[in-house]
Amino acid sequence: MRAKRRVIFAVAMLTIFAGCGNKRSQDDKVLFGEDKAPKETITIHRFDKALFESGNTPTEQYLLSIEKDFKPMFAANLSDKQYMQVVKAFVQDKQMQSVHKTVVSMYPDLKWLEDDLAKAMSKIRQIRPDSTKTNIYTLILGPAEYSFAYQNRILVYPEYSAISIDLYSMDSLSDNPYYKTMPEYLRASLKKENIAPDYVRTYLQEITFRDIPLSFQNPEATLLDCIIDDGKYSYAVAALLPEYGLNTIFRYTPAQQQWVEANEYNIWTYIIQNQLLYCKDRTKYLSLIAEGPSTKGINNSPARIGNYIGYKIVCEYMDKNPITLDSLFKIDKSEQILKASGYKPKKTTK
Template sequence: MKKIESSFILCLIIIVFACCGKGDATQSDKVLFGQEPEVKENVRIHRFEVALFAPSKESTREHLLSIEKDFKPMFAASLSDNRYMQVVESFVEDREMKRAYKEVKQEYPDLKFLEKELSEAISRMKQIRKDSVKTDIYTLMVGPMEYSYAYENRILVYPEFSAISIDLYSMDRLSEHPYYKSMPKYLQSSLTKDNIVPDYVYTYLREITFRDVPLQSMNPEASFLDCIIDEGKYIYATQAVLKDCKLNLILRYTEKELEWVEKNESNIWGYIIQNQLLYNKDRTKYMHLTAQGPGTKNIAGSPSRIGYYIGYKIVQNYMRENSVSLDSLFKISDSELILRESKYKPENH
């Protein structure tokens, strides 16, 4: 089966809408989340992959037509379109996809744990801004796809619906499967069951809660400081929402990688200052400190994205020094002010 056909679900969704230690709470919930009372949300996850691959006495075509109404957001076109129907049929009937589905179902016989954790997280996120919507949440399988594209889009959050690529969070079982073995080991370590909730919360904060806040990564005039402070805010907010989540899961680090950045924080900061990167707007000069990869170029033994860890630490210090809500934090666009008022000064370990 062609790659474009087997990965139709995630691609078409996008086209249509073109934790080492526990969290370190530096402020009380009343300060971070405001006085808005928490409204308990009850999340139910719709398992598209289960519906797709469920045994049926009907023909594949008849079965797909029978589930179309309940999973309409997962279909980018009407199944009455014969060409589109053929693509979907090919995906469902593919032998390797069926084998992958069996592994996913064994890994996730049910998603009660995920529904519980996301219910709690979304309840807290809606406290930050009460106009935040609760989207319908679906899980799905993407199958074979270019790994970097699949990884970057493993969780999609829109006001209308959310989609979690549950097969990508089954890499313990699928790492040698022909459709998934191209996923690098350094990415597989952050594709576990424990990564789903922090990844979802991080994405929800960006796409729903603070959707009106411009992302500095999209600003061609942004400095290195702007970019790492921006990312640091989202890491800090994710940690505030998930108080009991391990920090390494939020950062998408292994425990050893988190230990490395903690021990080398002052050295990373010194490298940034020595190379005059802090206020640099030339991304080619500092991209090695923010890019995803097996490590950071020219810094032996380091994980990737170490610049973002520094951004998180600056924001964490700022929140310790200032009684500010999360909503107010994201309204501050002056990264130099945050750095200055954070009184950030990493210590040698």
């Protein structure tokens, strides 16, 4: 077996604005086409507030009165007496009442989020005029196994979307027994500023996967396939939410973002020298794209560093090929994007 070569990763925290960084060479007209779609307006429906508004002992009459406005948020009809009791018990739970107070304190209103999403959705509508406009709800997810909760923190369906807003209140819920099992590395990416990028990414995945199935769903996908897929979404989110920093889009701390920027050459060298780029054995490259406190075997690294490389490749491709985001998503050959990008990161010095 070929021995893996070791790569020394620079520890220096240098902020390198190479390639597209937080900027794009194309203007909106190139990326999104002619601005013919009407400006989007978004209203977020606060199910998290409505459910607890009746106080600690909600009446059946009150719950039935809100069922019509929040129908998608109920798992069954409230006419089902057994389910009604489940809902009442949820609202009467003292820990959930505490969570509700925390959430309302952190998010008294969501106009800022409505405005940010409206801008992004207006641009999406330019490239996908047939994309479905869904009602957006916020809810309190409550007790759940942490990996399930994290993976389902935002759900987008053709009929509605749901944001588990309690999960974006983790800084204030660390002592709540229902949330104590959430690892610190996930808590760090569940902040107020992560809501809009997470929502836009999830929405894009919903409207594009019909054209191009996500690579991580294909057991034969190579590392290149997976990181190019992810890179497309990161590039699109950065374009749709230009006021958000890259570290927020990647769910990194500023220090972690500096690390991947300073070590881009070394990450790429590690991938190439260990023959991982075209590897189809996911067990060998999963650590480069999976959630975690760090990337296994690479000192001082954050998680998902392979996805950052995918983003940089897409950046280089888009710099050289002025096409719309819709056209980018329709390219189903990752090798085509890599070759046309001419991607070759420069070695940096400390």
